[in-house]
Amino acid sequence: MVLREMKSSIAEIDGGLLDQAQKRLDSLTKPRGSLGRLEEFAKQIVAITGRAMPALDKKAVFTFAGDHGVADEGVSAFPREVTAQMVLNFLNGGAGINVLARHAGADVVVVDIGVAREFEGIERANFVSRKVVRGTRNMRKGPAMTREEALRCLEVGAELAEEYARRGYVIFGTGEMGIGNTTPSSAITAVMTGRDIEEVTGRGTGIDEETWRRKVEVVRDSISINRPDPADPVDVLAKVGGAEIGGIAGLILGAAEKRIPVVIDGFISTAGALIAHAIEPRTGHYMFAAHRSQEAGHGAQLERIGLRPILDLDLRLGEGTGAALAMLLIEAGTRIYREMATFEEAAVADGKQG
Amino acid sequence: MVLREMKSSIAEIDGGLLDQAQKRLDSLTKPRGSLGRLEEFAKQIVAITGRAMPALDKKAVFTFAGDHGVADEGVSAFPREVTAQMVLNFLNGGAGINVLARHAGADVVVVDIGVAREFEGIERANFVSRKVVRGTRNMRKGPAMTREEALRCLEVGAELAEEYARRGYVIFGTGEMGIGNTTPSSAITAVMTGRDIEEVTGRGTGIDEETWRRKVEVVRDSISINRPDPADPVDVLAKVGGAEIGGIAGLILGAAEKRIPVVIDGFISTAGALIAHAIEPRTGHYMFAAHRSQEAGHGAQLERIGLRPILDLDLRLGEGTGAALAMLLIEAGTRIYREMATFEEAAVADGKQG
Numbered sequence: 001m002v003l004r005e006m007k008s009s010i011a012e013i014d015g016g017l018l019d020q021a022q023k024r025l026d027s028l029t030k031p032r033g034s035l036g037r038l039e040e041f042a043k044q045i046v047a048i049t050g051r052a053m054p055a056l057d058k059k060a061v062f063t064f065a066g067d068h069g070v071a072d073e074g075v076s077a078f079p080r081e082v083t084a085q086m087v088l089n090f091l092n093g094g095a096g097i098n099v100l101a102r103h104a105g106a107d108v109v110v111v112d113i114g115v116a117r118e119f120e121g122i123e124r125a126n127f128v129s130r131k132v133v134r135g136t137r138n139m140r141k142g143p144a145m146t147r148e149e150a151l152r153c154l155e156v157g158a159e160l161a162e163e164y165a166r167r168g169y170v171i172f173g174t175g176e177m178g179i180g181n182t183t184p185s186s187a188i189t190a191v192m193t194g195r196d197i198e199e200v201t202g203r204g205t206g207i208d209e210e211t212w213r214r215k216v217e218v219v220r221d222s223i224s225i226n227r228p229d230p231a232d233p234v235d236v237l238a239k240v241g242g243a244e245i246g247g248i249a250g251l252i253l254g255a256a257e258k259r260i261p262v263v264i265d266g267f268i269s270t271a272g273a274l275i276a277h278a279i280e281p282r283t284g285h286y287m288f289a290a291h292r293s294q295e296a297g298h299g300a301q302l303e304r305i306g307l308r309p310i311l312d313l314d315l316r317l318g319e320g321t322g323a324a325l326a327m328l329l330i331e332a333g334t335r336i337y338r339e340m341a342t343f344e345e346a347a348v349a350d351g352k353q354g
Numbered sequence: 355m356v357l358r359e360m361k362s363s364i365a366e367i368d369g370g371l372l373d374q375a376q377k378r379l380d381s382l383t384k385p386r387g388s389l390g391r392l393e394e395f396a397k398q399i400v401a402i403t404g405r406a407m408p409a410l411d412k413k414a415v416f417t418f419a420g421d422h423g424v425a426d427e428g429v430s431a432f433p434r435e436v437t438a439q440m441v442l443n444f445l446n447g448g449a450g451i452n453v454l455a456r457h458a459g460a461d462v463v464v465v466d467i468g469v470a471r472e473f474e475g476i477e478r479a480n481f482v483s484r485k486v487v488r489g490t491r492n493m494r495k496g497p498a499m500t501r502e503e504a505l506r507c508l509e510v511g512a513e514l515a516e517e518y519a520r521r522g523y524v525i526f527g528t529g530e531m532g533i534g535n536t537t538p539s540s541a542i543t544a545v546m547t548g549r550d551i552e553e554v555t556g557r558g559t560g561i562d563e564e565t566w567r568r569k570v571e572v573v574r575d576s577i578s579i580n581r582p583d584p585a586d587p588v589d590v591l592a593k594v595g596g597a598e599i600g601g602i603a604g605l606i607l608g609a610a611e612k613r614i615p616v617v618i619d620g621f622i623s624t625a626g627a628l629i630a631h632a633i634e635p636r637t638g639h640y641m642f643a644a645h646r647s648q649e650a651g652h653g654a655q656l657e658r659i660g661l662r663p664i665l666d667l668d669l670r671l672g673e674g675t676g677a678a679l680a681m682l683l684i685e686a687g688t689r690i691y692r693e694m695a696t697f698e699e700a701a702v703a704d705g706k707q708g
Contacts, residue, residue: 029448082702085701086383311665315389346449349433349436
């Protein structure tokens with residue numbers, strides 16, 4: 001994949017399609033605009049996909065898994081081996097993302113892009129082995145990945161977008177698993193938004209005050225040692241990022257290229273979205289922000305890209321759980337668009353307004 | 355139905371069940387509390403229903419329809435006959451509530467409790483004819499209903515709760531249709547919360563500034579002419595309420611009696627909830643607030659009852675549309691509760707916290 005080629009093949013949204021969709025929405029048996037954001041979702045889906053009557057019938061949530069060298073610094077409430085244990089939990093259908101994806105009618109695609117442990121002999125339709133690294137290196141001591149590894153992560157994500165588009169999937173969600181991964185996400189967010197490190201470093205899975213202070217210092221050291229260049233998002237991803245974050249960024253770039261809407265989960269996913277957006281700002285038109293995460297710094301990320309979250313349910317699990325839930329609401333918008341009767345069809349008198 | 359009897363048979367929530375549910379939630383393969391409000395929904399459903407592993411497999415949204423004499427004052431953007439036209443649209447499956455209830459796996463029950471027009475010869479499984487009034491009287495000139503009519507509306511709602519509980523439904527949503535019905539809802543809200551009339555009177559289906567000013571005057575006159583007694587919620591319902599608002603209040607009282615959770619839609623439904631809550635404050639434990647409506651005054655209603663809305667999607671359609679959507683999220687909580695693997699089952703290491 002040549003990044004430059006991919007960038008140039010991501011199109012602007014067609015404003016004419018937005019107008020066309022608005023016209024249909026205004027003909028449906030309801031006061032104009034009274035379904036609020038559901039109408040906005042429907043319009044955006046029409047404009048992204050270019051389909052006159054889009055149906056979100058084939059959905060996939062990609063849960064990228066990777067380990068982090070920086071977990072050695074004691075920045076997480078969970079031991080490092082939990083990344084691999086949770087991958088097995090995903091494959092057995094017992095994790096939060098499995099339950100919520102089933103509820104949303106979405107398939108979960110588990111991607112080993114950087115787990116430290118090997119998963120040999122696992123042959124499952126929903127398991128994709130595309131290991132770029134066996135865990136990243138400890139970014140407090142040097143770059144987490146080489147530039148080549150970071151580019152390869154982007155490529156893996158973009159390839160998956162292409163593959164699953166070919167298989168007929170029409171909407172993607174992002175998700176991740178990686179013990180320690182709020183730490184690189186905070187580093188990326190601080191570098192890309194220019195905010196203070198304390199402001200964009202949160203409690204992750206639930207650390208105490210002392211661990212939080214250490215985490216802030218780890219982020220500070222990682223940035224000062226590696227000096228990632230905010231004008232070069234691949235440099236940022238390589239030096240203070242992670243494999244799963246790169247996979248997510250690549251998936252977003254690939255989705256935008258294929259005109260597939262992509263639902264961004266929480267804090268770590270949005271760190272990936274920051275990278276994709278910095279590579280190509282037009283990707284922003286293809287994104288939906290699933291929810292407002294409890295994690296500090298998520299607001300700064302959303303503001304940077306210009307996204308308004310769909311849900312606000314105090315979630316902070318990751319895995320793609322918020323994305324699965326938000327898909328249900330985006331689909332509600334497209335069903336309204338497709339299935340409601342018009343004033344004419346239903347012989348209902350239209351209102352005075354408009 | 356004797357109101358006093360019904361009140362006394364509404365139970366407090368069992369705190370022991372909340373603790374029991376918390377224990378299970380903390381054993382599931384996720385950081386504690388990381389599914390935020392989904393966990394809260396699951397706990398509340400366990401405590402309301404008393405079921406160890408509740409499944410929300412049979413859901414109903416009740417859309418109560420009624421006309422309003424006060425529509426003669428020109429307070430709505432739509433002509434009065436739209437109430438009956440929309441009832442037919444509901445029965446044909448073409449309205450917003452039909453689409454969103456299908457999406458949520460819920461049945462829509464359309465209740466004619468006060469439409470001015472007759473629906474003769476309509477025999478549909480989802481149509482219930484329980485007409486109490488042929489439209490209310492114009493409350494600007496006197497009471498909208500008699501006390502007996504108001505009590506009969508409460509009774510209709512409570513009877514439906516009983517009937518549908520018997521048929522195996524395990525969660526209810528409220529909804530309504532009635533041209534002009536934000537006007538009595540504003541009057542009820544002003545009387546029951548003590549807020550200024552301007553503060554709780556909104557734009558309804560989309561009226562202009564001049565119509566809004568008239569609407570405020572209509573609410574003011576209706577209250578000053580009828581002098582509803584805030585200490586007597588049945589008096590408020592009769593004098594400045596509406597049949598569908600009474601039906602909703604009755605449904606809530608009946609649901610609480612049967613230990614069935616009830617999802618309150620937007621502004622008009624929450625006016626009904628204010629009446630139910632004033633009759634018996636314990637009903638509040640059985641309620642979920644579906645969403646934060648765009649309608650002014652909704653916030654004051656929610657604050658009064660002590661409810662935090664689930665969704666915030668700029669909805670202002672009514673019919674039960676927000677309730678149907680919110681059911682999807684409440685059900686997500688119960689599915690998490692039932693279907694996720696525990697740390698032990700999945701052989702995942704637990705975190706340090708807690």
